[in-house]
Amino acid sequence: SAVISQKPSRDICQRGTSLTIQCQVDSQVTMMFWYRQQPGQSLTLIATANQGSEATYESGFVIDKFPISRPNLTFSTLTVSNMSPEDSSIYLCSAGQGGGYTFGSGTRLTVV
Amino acid sequence: GEDVEQSLFLSVREGDSSVINCTYTDSSSTYLYWYKQEPGAGLQLLTYIFSNMDMKQDQRLTVLLNKKDKHLSLRIADTQTGDSAIYFCAELKAAGNKLTFGGGTRVLVKP
Numbered sequence: 672s673a674v675i676s677q678k679p680s681r682d683i684c685q686r687g688t689s690l691t692i693q694c695q696v697d698s699q700v701t702m703m704f705w706y707r708q709q710p711g712q713s714l715t716l717i718a719t720a721n722q723g724s725e726a727t728y729e730s731g732f733v734i735d736k737f738p739i740s741r742p743n744l745t746f747s748t749l750t751v752s753n754m755s756p757e758d759s760s761i762y763l764c765s766a767g768q769g770g771g772y773t774f775g776s777g778t779r780l781t782v783v
Numbered sequence: 784g785e786d787v788e789q790s791l792f793l794s795v796r797e798g799d800s801s802v803i804n805c806t807y808t809d810s811s812s813t814y815l816y817w818y819k820q821e822p823g824a825g826l827q828l829l830t831y832i833f834s835n836m837d838m839k840q841d842q843r844l845t846v847l848l849n850k851k852d853k854h855l856s857l858r859i860a861d862t863q864t865g866d867s868a869i870y871f872c873a874e875l876k877a878a879g880n881k882l883t884f885g886g887g888t889r890v891l892v893k894p
Contacts (some may be wrong), residue, residue, distance in 0.1 A: 677825075683817075702880060704882070706883070710856060712886075713871065713884045713885065713886045713887050714826075714871070714882075714884045716882070716883075719879070719881065758830065761830050763825055765882070766826075768880075769813060769833075769875065770814070770831065771828055771831060772816065772828065772875075773826055773828055774818075774825045774826040774827075774828075775825055776824065776825040777824070777825040777826075778869055779823070
């Protein structure tokens with residue numbers, strides 16, 4: 672299974688600012704995924720990031736708020752834009768295929 | 784209702800077996816997974832089962848799949864205090880290769 676390095680591991684940000692989260696995979700993968708885990712909740716898929724095309728967003732998530740880049744088959748970024756306290760969550764990236772989807776260690780974001 | 788459902792909480796004594804249950808609704812799911820999340824950590828893939836299997840064993844972990852009833856379970860033998868965590872089941876839908884997660888079961892292991 673792929674090994675994913677995610678950073679930053681945590682951050683405290685001022686409202687109205689933006690934060691970019693990076694994920695690096697140790698092997699080439701076709702699809703990468705970005706999830707949000709709100710406090711005490713399960714994971715919700717934000718978008719699927721494919722190399723060479725626009726990300727596909729789930730209902731309730733928009734590109735202006737969560738722009739995603741996927742410049743190559745081993746790297747992706749998620750930006751949380753114009754942050755408000757409601758954006759305080761853990762953000763996780765994932766990659767893999769049928770036999771095993773692995774996750775980065777997560778970014779714990781607190782917006783003050 | 785939710786696509787994937789789990790009970791919220793399980794308490795078990797150290798050394799006993801734990802059984803965590805999960806139900807799902809999509810009969811076209813190809814793989815089903817169990818993940819473990821410890822406090823402040825990301826998700827650790829524990830095991831998975833392909834939808835045409837009914838059982839998979841991996842050391843202390845046994846996964847049972849009843850495809851007819853769309854029921855998945857994870858049995859942890861000889862539960863240890865280090866097994867205290869939140870356990871998520873997830874299904875991989877055939878369309879879009881997307882994982883759908885259950886709400887998670889918090890397992891507390893008492894000495």
